Amino acid sequence: MSRNLLLLTLAIVVVAAFSLLKTMTPKVTVPIAPPPAPPSPAFAAYWPLHKTELSYYRLNQAQDGAIHKGQATLAFTSDTTSLEKSGSFPAFLTNLSRTFRVGRNDYSLLTSVSTPINNPSFPRSLQVVSTEQSWTGQRVIQLIRQDGGYQISTDSTGAINKGYTVDDAVLEDEIWSQIRVDPAKLPVGKVTLLSGSLTAQLRRRRLMPMLAQTSLTDYEGVLYPGEYLQAYTIRYPTNDRTLTIVFERLFPHRIMGWEEIYQSRDNLLTTRAVLQKTVQTDFQQSDPSVDSTLYRAPFK
DSSP, X not given: OOHHHHHHHHHHHHHHHHHHHHHOOOBOOOOOOOOOOOOOHHHHHHSOTTEEEEEEEEEEEEETTEEEEEEEEEEEEEEEEEETTTEEEEEEEEEEEEEEEETTEEEEEEEEEEEESXXXXXXXXXXXXXXXXXXXXXXXEEEEEETTEEEEEEEETTXXXXXXXXXXXXXXXXXXXXXXXXXXXXXXXXXXXXXXXXHHHHTTOOOOEEEEEEEEEEOOOSSSOSSSEEEEEEXXXXXXXEEEEEEESSTTOOEEEXXXXXXXXTEEEEEEEEEEEEEEEETTTOOTTTOGGGGOOSOO
């Protein structure tokens, strides 16, 4: 598969993910709560309805005991979502994709998240879908918000999987959106988190809430571009994994990169992504089959 065809496929998958998230139905009782807080003038100006920001990252991905070069794409879209009897309300749609090769095996990973914006009635993400595709088949994990927690279902090629429920917890997968909306509201200290769904798939770990130690500090390294950067770090003592996301302290809080440290086979390895390029578009008006430059990688 050529690089351009791969990127076009990725664009189609992203659009399909938006559609899938909109058709999934969380089982949530609509509480009586204050209406969503209006966005700040700066936020409203930068994130008009249907605005999409695409950021491309140079990726070094840990898998099967080694580091593999690849590409990551992080897409944020301002949109609306709705639940029965609740009407529509603003939401962030987040898509994080990664592509890399392990030997002759091409990996394509995608996590899609729908998160209400500043909504007291729905403070947690409503849906998450993560997919892993390779020559061995496809794996899918899906989280649906329900009263008191999440319904989790998994599906993989050639396997029968049963769903299960977990108690309420902050999702690692929604941290990316919270950084863009208001990093001052990131949970700090000891927090019960549901770890990243995609990394759980790659490590073949059951997705369960676990205690984490989180911190928000100024970034003092030189690996990521930009000035006045901050670093949000999540450490899972019982999961032997650390995630650090580096982003701009000033609005619009672009994510400049991230790194994950965990055991892959017998090696302690670091996955790292570094920002290369950011573009903006209106996802409802753009046609990925025509506007190929939008989805073109900024590096070879």
